[in-house]
Structures are given as structure tokens and as C-alpha cells.
Amino acid sequence: MDAQKVVTIAPRIRVRALGKIFGDPPHQVEALKDIDLEVCDNEFVTLVGASGCGKSTLLRIIGGLEYQTSGEILSGGKPVAGPGADRAMVFQHYSLYPWLDVMENIRFSRRLQANRGELTSADVEMASGRAEALLNLMGLPTMAHAYPNQLSGGMQQRVAIARALMGRPEILLMDEPFGALDAQTREVMHDLILHVFKLEKATIVFVTHDVEEAMYLGQRVVLLAPRPGRIDTIYKVPLPGQRHQDMKHSREFLDLKKEILQRIRETSGMKTDSDLLEQLSRTAGSQ
Amino acid sequence: MASISLARPGIWAIRGPMSQRRYWLFAAIGLIAPIVLWWLVANSGWVEKVFMPTPGSVWSRTALWWTEDNLLQDAGISMYRVTAGWLLSAVIAMPIGLLIGTFRPVQALLEPLTDFVRYMPAVAFIPLVMLWIGIDEGSKVAIIFIGTFFQMVLMVAEDVRRVPAAQIEAAQTMGATRMEIIQLVLLPSAKPALVDTLRITMGWAWTYLVVAELVAANSGLGYAILKAQRFLQTDKIFAGIILIGLIGLVIDQLFRLLHRRAFPWMHKKS
Missing domain, CATH: 3.40.50.300 (P-loop containing nucleotide triphosphate hydrolases)
Known part of the structure; x- marks a missing residue:
């Protein structure tokens, strides 16, 4: 390998x-x-x-x-x-599962694997550690059990990114x-x-x-x-x-921006x- | 009043705001006013009692029906018929609707056909149903089934189709299989809409119950209404109609309660 x-x-x-x-x-x-x-x-x-x-x-x-x-x-x-x-994808909106809370959304890919019996209990434990880590990385440690419709648009996208990263x-x-x-x-x-x-x-x-x-x-x-x-x-x-x-205010940045536009x-x-x-x-x- | 601050728009502004208390006040007026009006008209002597019974006589007729004519049994058999026809229709319509809303070939095969059949009047099937099934319980259930099934299939299909594409595609890019998407995305996502569909079609099932019982039955609320007409018991006709309305209202509220209990995430707002 x-x-x-x-x-x-x-x-x-x-x-x-x-x-x-x-x-x-x-x-x-x-x-x-x-x-x-x-x-x-x-x-x-x-x-x-x-x-x-x-x-x-x-x-x-x-x-x-x-x-x-x-x-x-x-x-x-x-x-x-x-x-x-x-190849995980993050969409503009409406991609979170509103019936699952933030943590369950992030763990969705692991749930798929668990469903197929592909995970050992050690895997599940490790996955829960990773989900926690991603939640913290996204700055949402207190939101683990909130539902998507309780979150702002920015927070929803953070959850979507965490969910996409979950499956590495x-x-x-x-x-x-x-x-x-x-x-x-x-x-x-x-x-x-x-x-x-x-x-x-x-x-x-x-x-x-x-x-x-x-x-x-x-x-x-x-x-x-x-x-x-x-x-x-x-x-x-x-x-x-x-x-x-x-x-964003540097000369090189502005010049290139102008050129691209x-x-x-x-x-x-x-x-x-x-x-x-x-x-x-x-x-x-x-x- | 001349005031510098911006006035809160009145309740008659287009989509204007209204306090909860006021809302219920208006709702109470809307419910009580027709009864008062009815009472006034019936007691005024403008209309013959035979055509327009008073609320009091309808109430005493209901009591009499309860004590001497076995109202509970009539209501029970009607509820049984409605539930049986509606449940049978739900059990078959759910999987078919799910398949129509999920797979395009199934949609092409079944949706135009269903669309066609649903415009056929269910009532017109009564003679056919009586010929094929007879006049026992099966025929009433069959008429309710015919009346609700085809609409239900189309509504279920639409509920499933309304699941946002991004929810499905997100699952696909997490490696979900077709079965997993159906089980873990399409069904849970459509579930609240499906419960609403069940609630609405339950209402339609009650309409067809009366049709079925008016034509071929010797028990039930619809049959009681028909029999009352024969004896010119207008008060009993009123009682039957109001009872069916009340049962419908209770069932509708139960479904709404179930909706709130089963889908807390929909009703919880930050």
C-alpha cells in the first residue's frame, strides 16, 4: 500500500x-x-x-x-x-438533513458504514472522536444537538463542511x-x-x-x-x-483581480x- | 392619534400582524356565530321546524340516538369502514408513490394512468362495485378505497419528489447506495409531508364513506342520515352531519398532534 x-x-x-x-x-x-x-x-x-x-x-x-x-x-x-x-461535495444549500441534529448530520457517512456492518466498535469510537474534533474545528461545540433549522446559514454550511470531511x-x-x-x-x-x-x-x-x-x-x-x-x-x-x-488590498492582488475580471x-x-x-x-x- | 413613532400596522393590513389572543377571539366568533344565527333563524318561526330544527332539538335527538338507537354502534361501524378503506389505500399507495417519485420509468408507466383514473368519479363505480363485490362490508371499503387511492398515489409521489436534490446528492457523494438513499434520505425527508398527505386523504375517505353508506348499507352514520330523511327527521340529519364533522375534526387534530410529536425538528425554532 x-x-x-x-x-x-x-x-x-x-x-x-x-x-x-x-x-x-x-x-x-x-x-x-x-x-x-x-x-x-x-x-x-x-x-x-x-x-x-x-x-x-x-x-x-x-x-x-x-x-x-x-x-x-x-x-x-x-x-x-x-x-x-x-469525492465529497458541499452544496450551496438545502443539503443538510433537517431531521437529524448537528452531530448526527456530521456522522452520516459513518452511519452508512455502520449500516453495512463495515465498522468495528473501535472504529465507531474513533469516529465519534473525529466528529467531536470536526465540531470544534468548525467552532460549533455547543451546537451538537441543535437541528439545522435552528442554525444560521453560516453555521449550516459549517456543519455541511464537517459532514463532508467526516469520511476523510x-x-x-x-x-x-x-x-x-x-x-x-x-x-x-x-x-x-x-x-x-x-x-x-x-x-x-x-x-x-x-x-x-x-x-x-x-x-x-x-x-x-x-x-x-x-x-x-x-x-x-x-x-x-x-x-x-x-x-486583499495588496497591489499584486488588486492587479490580478482587475485582470481576471x-x-x-x-x-x-x-x-x-x-x-x-x-x-x-x-x-x-x-x- | 398623532404619534411620531411608527404605528404598528393594524390587523386589516395585508398580511398584517395579529396577537395570539385576538386570533383565538376571532376564531371563537367564527365558530359560535353560525350556531347563534342558526338558533335565531330556527326559533324565529320563519322556517318550518321540519326544514330547520332548532339546536336544542338536534341536541335532544342526538341524546335519544345515543340512548335508544345505538349511536355508538353507527359511529363505530362508520369509523371502521373509513379506517379500513383508507388504510388499505395507504398501504398500497405508499410504496407505489415512493417508486413513482424515485424512478423515472415507474413514473412514466404509472403516473399518466393514475392521473386518468383519478378523474373518473368514484361514485360512478358504485354499481360496478356492487356487481363485483356485492353489498356487504367489502363494497363500502372498496368505494372508499377507489375514492382515496389514486389521489393518494399522486400526492405521495409528489411528496417524495419534493425532497431537495442536494440532500440526495450529498448522500451520493458520501458513498450511499440506492437502497440507502431511499431508506436514510428519501423516506425520512418526505415523512412529514407523508403524514400530512395521510391526514388530508383521511378527510376525503370520510366523504366517500357517506356516499357508500347512502347507497348500500343498513348501518352507519351515512345510513342513519338516509333513514332519517325517509321519516322526515330533519333533526337527526343535522345530528349525523355535525357528528361526522366533529369526528373528522378530532381525527385531524390527532394527526396534527402526531406531526408535532414525531417531527420536533420541524416545530422547534431557535
């Missing part, structure tokens, strides 16, 4: 010539085209792009929740066929997990997820439409362009591993929109 691990320097996730077409022949939409991407162990990669660029679709294909129409995905060297416990997935897939939170809560969640990333030595692929979020969290920012969804540019974020909020605008066809606006205001002025 160990020897094998030394030999495999292969990336954790490898996406090769991936394509996705939605729909049946006369009304087909090409959502993704020729995607090549590698995510290494203990790497934090963020996916950004204009809406309709297929970033969520790509993440869901990696998670096995959608299937690709061409190309392949390797997780730990093995082809992905459907969802699995090696090879990779954590996050689909706009903070998209529904207010700005202050998001900042707190950003530092929390970076802390988790370091402590758990996790590998994370994170989808967002917020460029600042993508840059603050990611080591690499992958920009996708729409119609058909494809990788446009991969940016390396010029920030040290240990990050703090002030870095500019590029998203170019790829999304929004430029033609502004041309159109200009044209409209000109005709309005001439009247």
Missing part, C-alpha cells in the same frame, strides 16, 4: 479531453469542451467564469453527479464512474458553498476553510462566481469561458500559503452588451 503511494506521483484528480453535451440531437448544448485539468494533492483550486461557462457542471462531473459525454476523469489514478465517498475524502468539491451568505459571514468562512485546508491537508476544488473569493482561497484560479465551456486561462495567485484579509468580461460577451448600451444611449440622445 505504502510502496504504491510513493510510486503514484500522479495528480489526485486528472481531467482529460473532457466534453459534456446536454440534450438530445436536435436541441443540443455544448456545455464543456476539451477540458484538461490536473489537481495535485493538497492543492486548493478555484473555478471562476461568467454564468453558463460550465464551472458547476465540471465540478459535478468530477463528483460523479453528472456524466461526461467524452473524455475521462481519473481520481487517484482510477476512472470516475459515478459518485463516491472519495480524497478531495473536497465545493459548489458555491458561501454563495447564499452575507459578506461578513463569508469572510469568516473564508478564513475557516483555509484553516481546515491546512489542518486536514485537504485537496479542494471550489466553484464560485466571486473573483475575490476565488483568489483569496485558491492557489490557482481556473477561468472558464462560456459557449462552449472551456478553460480560458489558469492564474497562479501571487499570495503566500498563509493568508489574511489584509492581503477584465478577462471574464471579454469572454462572456458582456462587452457587446456595453456596446449595445452605448448605441442605445446615442440613439436616445439624437432624438
Whole structure:
């Protein structure tokens, strides 16, 4: 087992010539085209792009929740066929089980294993220790027996992250997990997820439409362009591993942010929109 | 009153606020007013007693029914029929609805068919049911079954379909199998909605009970109402209708109680 691990320097996730077409022949939409991407162990990669660029679709294909129409995905060297416990996913909302309390939600993956008789009592004990540790890591030690609908949106997402980490997935897939939170809560969640990333030595692929979020969290920012969804540019974020909020005001950070935003605008066809606006205001002025 | 502070919107504002006490006050008025109105009309002499009995005579008729005509037995047999028809329908509709709401091929196979059958009037099946099953207990249960089953299947399917996709997908990315998702996600997630569906269909079962008993029975509350008509005992017709309403109300409240007890997580708010 160990020897094998030394030999495999292969990336954790490898996406090769991936394509996705939605729909049946006369009304087909090409959502993704020729995607090549590698995510290494203990790497934090963020996916950004204009809406309709297929970033969520790509993440869901990696998670096995959608299937690709061409190309392949390797997780730990093995082809992905459907969802699995090696690729846990955190959703934007509505993914917690409201009938289970916080602790039961976090332990859900262990309950699956216990159901199948895959766990010894020692395993169960260890799992309960891990669940406690995750609860503390998420800053929710007093919330163990609260139900999800008693928690704020930010707290609910912390539980969802803890639940996803519980089964020690090879990779954590996050689909706009903070998209529904207010700005202050998001900042707190950003530092929390970076802390988790370091402590758990996790590998994370994170989808967002917020460029600042993508840059603050990611080591690499992958920009996708729409119609058909494809990788446009991969940016390396010029920030040290240990990050703090002030870095968002640094010259390098702001410059890159401007560049990425500019590029998203170019790829999304929004430029033609502004041309159109200009044209409209000109005709309005001439009247 | 001229006041600088913002006034609390009145109870007649659109979706305006209302205190709990006021709410119950209005509810009491809503319940008592019709009875008072009834009492006034019945005692005024505008309407013949045969057409509109007084509340008092309905009450004494109910007492008489209880002491001499075995009201308890009538109510008991009716409750038995309703429960049997409704339970039979629930036992079959639950798994079928679950399958329709879970697997697309089953949905395609059964949902359009069910949608079609549910528009056929259950009452029109009575002659057929009597031909096939006869006029004993089975036929009443069958009519209640026909009246509730098809609606119930569609409602159960919808309850299962309304489970958020993220709940299912989260389980999938934790490695859950299809069976595990059905057992540990779909069923517990849909359970509160399913209990509501059972409560609502129970109400419909009572409607069909009266239909079944009006046509072919020699016992039960519906039959008592029919017989009272023959003897022009309007007060007994009133008594029967009110009794069925009260039984329905009690059952409905019991279901609501069960809902609160079984799903504390829904009713607990921070």
C-alpha cells in the first residue's frame, strides 16, 4: 500500500479531453469542451467564469453527479464512474438533513458504514472522536444537538463542511458553498476553510462566481469561458500559503483581480452588451 | 392619534400582524356565530321546524340516538369502514408513490394512468362495485378505497419528489447506495409531508364513506342520515352531519398532534 503511494506521483484528480453535451440531437448544448485539468494533492483550486461557462457542471462531473459525454476523469489514478465517498461535495444549500441534529448530520457517512456492518466498535469510537474534533474545528461545540433549522446559514454550511470531511475524502468539491451568505459571514468562512485546508491537508476544488473569493482561497484560479465551456486561462495567485484579509488590498492582488475580471468580461460577451448600451444611449440622445 | 413613532400596522393590513389572543377571539366568533344565527333563524318561526330544527332539538335527538338507537354502534361501524378503506389505500399507495417519485420509468408507466383514473368519479363505480363485490362490508371499503387511492398515489409521489436534490446528492457523494438513499434520505425527508398527505386523504375517505353508506348499507352514520330523511327527521340529519364533522375534526387534530410529536425538528425554532 505504502510502496504504491510513493510510486503514484500522479495528480489526485486528472481531467482529460473532457466534453459534456446536454440534450438530445436536435436541441443540443455544448456545455464543456476539451477540458484538461490536473489537481495535485493538497492543492486548493478555484473555478471562476461568467454564468453558463460550465464551472458547476465540471465540478459535478468530477463528483460523479453528472456524466461526461467524452473524455475521462481519473481520481487517484482510477476512472470516475459515478459518485463516491472519495469525492465529497458541499452544496450551496438545502443539503443538510433537517431531521437529524448537528452531530448526527456530521456522522452520516459513518452511519452508512455502520449500516453495512463495515465498522468495528473501535472504529465507531474513533469516529465519534473525529466528529467531536470536526465540531470544534468548525467552532460549533455547543451546537451538537441543535437541528439545522435552528442554525444560521453560516453555521449550516459549517456543519455541511464537517459532514463532508467526516469520511476523510480524497478531495473536497465545493459548489458555491458561501454563495447564499452575507459578506461578513463569508469572510469568516473564508478564513475557516483555509484553516481546515491546512489542518486536514485537504485537496479542494471550489466553484464560485466571486473573483475575490476565488483568489483569496485558491492557489490557482481556473477561468472558464462560456459557449462552449472551456478553460480560458489558469492564474497562479501571487499570495503566500498563509493568508489574511489584509492581503486583499495588496497591489499584486488588486492587479490580478482587475485582470481576471477584465478577462471574464471579454469572454462572456458582456462587452457587446456595453456596446449595445452605448448605441442605445446615442440613439436616445439624437432624438 | 398623532404619534411620531411608527404605528404598528393594524390587523386589516395585508398580511398584517395579529396577537395570539385576538386570533383565538376571532376564531371563537367564527365558530359560535353560525350556531347563534342558526338558533335565531330556527326559533324565529320563519322556517318550518321540519326544514330547520332548532339546536336544542338536534341536541335532544342526538341524546335519544345515543340512548335508544345505538349511536355508538353507527359511529363505530362508520369509523371502521373509513379506517379500513383508507388504510388499505395507504398501504398500497405508499410504496407505489415512493417508486413513482424515485424512478423515472415507474413514473412514466404509472403516473399518466393514475392521473386518468383519478378523474373518473368514484361514485360512478358504485354499481360496478356492487356487481363485483356485492353489498356487504367489502363494497363500502372498496368505494372508499377507489375514492382515496389514486389521489393518494399522486400526492405521495409528489411528496417524495419534493425532497431537495442536494440532500440526495450529498448522500451520493458520501458513498450511499440506492437502497440507502431511499431508506436514510428519501423516506425520512418526505415523512412529514407523508403524514400530512395521510391526514388530508383521511378527510376525503370520510366523504366517500357517506356516499357508500347512502347507497348500500343498513348501518352507519351515512345510513342513519338516509333513514332519517325517509321519516322526515330533519333533526337527526343535522345530528349525523355535525357528528361526522366533529369526528373528522378530532381525527385531524390527532394527526396534527402526531406531526408535532414525531417531527420536533420541524416545530422547534431557535
